[in-house]
Amino acid sequence: MQPLKIQNTLTGKKELFKSITKGFVGMYVCGPTVYSNVHVGNVRTFMSFDMIYRYLLHIGYKVRYVRNITDAGHLTDDASEDKISTKARLEKLEPMEIVQKYTVDFHKILQKYNLLPPSIEPTATGHIVEQIEAVQQILDAGLAYIVNGSVYFDVLKYNETNNYGILSKRKIEDSIENTRVLEGQSDKKNPQDFALWKRAEPEHIQRWNSPWSQGFPGWHLECTVMSTKYLGEQFDIHGGGMDLKFPHHECEIAQSEACNHKAPVKYWMHTNMLNLNGKKMSKSTGNHILPQEIYTGNNDILSKAFSPSVTRFFMMQAHYSSILDLSNEALLASEKGYNRLMEAIKNLNKLESTSSSTINIEAWKQKCYDAMNDDFNTPILIAHLFEAVKYINLIKDKKESITKQDLEILAETIKVFTYEVLGLTSSLQTNDDSDKLTGVVELLIQLRKEAKENKNYALSDEIRDKLLEKGIQLKDNREGTTFSI
Template sequence: MKLYQTQKLKIYNSLSGEKEVFKPITEGFVGMYVCGPTVYSNVHMGNVRTFMSFDTIYRYLLHLGYKVRYVRNITDAGHLTDDNSEDKISTKARLEKLEPMEIVQKYTVDFHDILKEYNFLPPSVEPTATGHILEQIEATQKILDNGLAYVSNGSVYFDVLKYNETKNYGILSKRVIEDAIENTRTLDGQSDKKNPQDFALWKKAEPEHIQRWNSPWSVGFPGWHLECTVMSTKYLGEQFDIHGGGMDLKFPHHECEIAQAEACNHKAPVKYWMHTNMLNLNGKKMSKSTGNHVLPQEIYTGNNNVLSKAFSPSVTRFFSMQAHYSSILDLSNEALLASEKGFNKLMDAINLLNSLEISKESSFGIQSWKQKCYDAMNDDFNTPILIAHLFEAVKFINQINDKTAHITKDDLDILSNTMNAFVFDILGLVNESKNSNNSDKLSGTIELLIKLRAEAKANKDYALSDQIRDELKELGVQLKDGREGTTFSLN
């Protein structure tokens, strides 16, 4: 029996505004699509948080025994700025005097490098917009044939008002189309449209536009919204289980995706829509223009002006998991320092598991604790509640180590397997103390100092003994004297 058959997973569906019991379209299989990056600049920490949340969701679905096809695209063309005739990649190529595909390659490599540092699982499929131009032309023609788009001066636009006669443009974002029309500002290129809310399926390229392809209507490039509709349905079918992305994509991007899919296939494309919230820095929105900004690699290298030191990718990942994916998260030096302490305590406890003594009885309800961990993740992937339960186990592990609590062999096996599954397989953390090339040398050095301190105490040189303890404490090494000797932990 698969775990998903015994666990009742609930997901908050942005479409309904409620938590719903997760029932995939095909039992045992999950199709999940997440909007990937537009590769015209270094991936920022807000993007990483979104992809990290869905990496954890992907990991948990796999842990439950589902066969998951996870599709995360690369937008390498057609991401329009303010709906004018230039997209972000072409703009950056012009600024840096490079070919657009050089820009794409540079920042796609950066994206993959960053995600590898943060221990992401690769998606099942990572399609690119430029690899699916033909399919986007075909989808555009299909929408035209269905009477929900029109050609204007070589460009093709989706007819929002026509669509809204029989469908609900606003079903996801809960926006009223009439209100949206009244509040729409005038943008370049809108003179070709029937109404301001219409969006481009295909844009005619101006003479200076670099990326361009032949189509029945003009030499041009696809609309940003259409790319995701085409790639998601190609690899997951006309209807699939989960579509995710940042909350900023709910409107217009995801709203447009729904409209396009309905116009093409006459059915709702997605069963569960999921959206992650924003990441702030020191209580304010991250912004390059104001300087309130830090890149992922600047966090783990320490090469920045906003943090006091470098913080490892696993510490930053652990920090991110302490807030629910749908909550605003505030990154700060103080928050990362606190997360580092918590992360080290968690790893110290896990490192103790193999050395704990076995008893004939247990003083910890291991099965109920294990189910509480599942209950947390089953409640819309509630990682902060899961982490609270993990620290219940940390406390118990330390009590066993201090001989103030007891555990049987069977319960220790369950405890060890559950801790490893949730900490490493699901949360995606890495035990850096085990993986570091210098960890053995550090441990050996500390053990030597502990031995010298014991000798000082035996010689009644208490001043030296206290000096070793206090100076190690200042360096973040906490000594703990017990009946079985002195142990240490890194704070």
């Protein structure tokens, strides 16, 4: 079997994976900022690391997976106010009320897409003391300075002895964060410097006491502090979306080096973007979809609702480091593929074994592991799963034969990769329930039809809307009404 290799964005190379402590893996992934609904692109990132987490567990590692919640202001260096406070004033809520609302939403969505919870989900506000200590450490190391109650990391000074740009491969002169700051508005010595602690303006709601001012920590600091606290000064894997590579992850490395004088992470992993209909997603252009709109079908770009498992299958059909384009057509194609896979798994117990095999199942199984060991190559794994679908259909038609033992290996392997590793949920496990559900929905469709015939449109609309709230979409067409769950 091929050993596990990981594309390390720090070195730009695919490297043999060797954990710092044998048998154990420490993995940190930058979590969401909980001031708005989770973006579907973020769902893809978290789903990719969920698959990685699942595979590491499957091959026997004990994994401590830490994914944080950013619930203190997600600020840019020179922002006079942070996003959580802004939203709080707009909606007239306490910041922690906003945080609670969107944390619940985040968990609900991830659960819907069958993501396992991380081992630890620490919050930024729960680690203010540690962040203040880290700022002090960086000040003591002479790599930060105080201006008007705010503390900034001295990037140029750090770069004299270290390499600021080691991850993003940016030169120091190109590493100026793209913030719209008017001349003279910033307290920073150099435009590259970033905030470790910001003094709070009077209107700022979230604030804590510190030796420098009443204020709040810089965004980059929480990940450094929480990863160090739970995984140690050096740990195995740090992940996130590639948009976080600079400045966020570059700053994390600099802060850790300043505090602990060692590189914090062995393998940096970055997931790629999710586009919509060939274009970047953006709320302002309307080229945008929420994760819940995919399974309710409640978005004009979709012809129907797609189940979370179909969407998950669609995402797993691309390598985590490739750009993926979401579209109605792509989801329809994935739905067909997913159904074909489920159908084959259902057919497994109809297969009859014989005294000899005409298929080399061990070699096939090996290829599945080799695909995953090659930097978690899920599209290749899925291609192998479809090879198994072909075998199953041929065996069913008596065109190939298989022994009892090989059949057990085939069934076990296809199920392990489909459910345990890719994290798909079976459309079969709930067959009884789904039959009942279909019956109930058909009954409601009939009642709605009668309501319409009696010109009771309010009731007919209510049935449609209430079903949609539950994720069941009705579509009226010439032949009658169809539904998707």
